[in-house]
Amino acid sequence: xxxxxxxxxxxxxxxxxxxxxxxxxxxxxxxxxxxxxxxxxxxxxxxxxxxxxxxxxxxxxxxxxxxxxxxxxxxxxxxxxxxxxxxxxxxxxxxxxxxxxxxxxxxxxxxxx
Amino acid sequence: xxxxxxxxxxxxxxxxxxxxxxxxxxxxxxxxxxxxxxxxxxxxxxxxxxxxxxxxxxxxxxxxxxxxxxxxxxxxxxxxxxxxxxxxxxxxxxxxxxxxxxxxxxxxxx
Numbered sequence: 019x020x021x022x023x024x025x026x027x028x029x030x031x032x033x034x035x036x037x038x039x040x041x042x043x044x045x046x047x048x049x050x051x052x053x054x055x056x057x058x059x060x061x062x063x064x065x066x067x068x069x070x071x072x073x074x075x076x077x078x079x080x081x082x083x084x085x086x087x088x089x090x091x092x093x094x095x096x097x098x099x100x101x102x103x104x105x106x107x108x109x110x111x112x113x114x115x116x117x118x119x120x121x122x123x124x125x126x127x128x129x130x131x
Numbered sequence: 132x133x134x135x136x137x138x139x140x141x142x143x144x145x146x147x148x149x150x151x152x153x154x155x156x157x158x159x160x161x162x163x164x165x166x167x168x169x170x171x172x173x174x175x176x177x178x179x180x181x182x183x184x185x186x187x188x189x190x191x192x193x194x195x196x197x198x199x200x201x202x203x204x205x206x207x208x209x210x211x212x213x214x215x216x217x218x219x220x221x222x223x224x225x226x227x228x229x230x231x232x233x234x235x236x237x238x239x240x241x
Binding site for chain 2: 049051053058059060061062063066068073074076106108110117118119120121122123124125
């Protein structure tokens, strides 16, 4: 079975632009979570979607948005990019059951110039 | 107070030794606890999950949980150079969100 897939692998943008990151969860998993990881820190929770509904949102500005599609894949959108948005964006797949394990994809490395 | 705190590294151990990693968390109602391994430039890989007080062993890894003390630990026995990585402690602070510590970097000396 394929694991979690994310695209693109790397991305370079300039300040003010917007970006769309994509994720496909493990087959059979219905939940996708997004995390941001900056160098030297642990991942920070951005969103979780389950069955196409937003289940939770972390402490991120409204420039960050996401959605989940009927096939359970997901997109993370970031508008009006700032230099501080440069980070590794991680997608995690889980069954959606409470307190269950989350499995990460390879991540998208975003650099904002 | 941070939600999840890990012992500061880096931690350097000789090959074959035991590496001991510690983690404390602030939310008493946390239900599930995880250890992830992250190699430089890669994404986190789940290596251990623990839900009940006590020890859980998987190969050379042992996770220990003490909910009364709000403490989780990971022991790596017979450390190998391939164990050199950053280890992240993660806690479910509600039923969907993982809160992570900053990680402890382990270096195994050959």
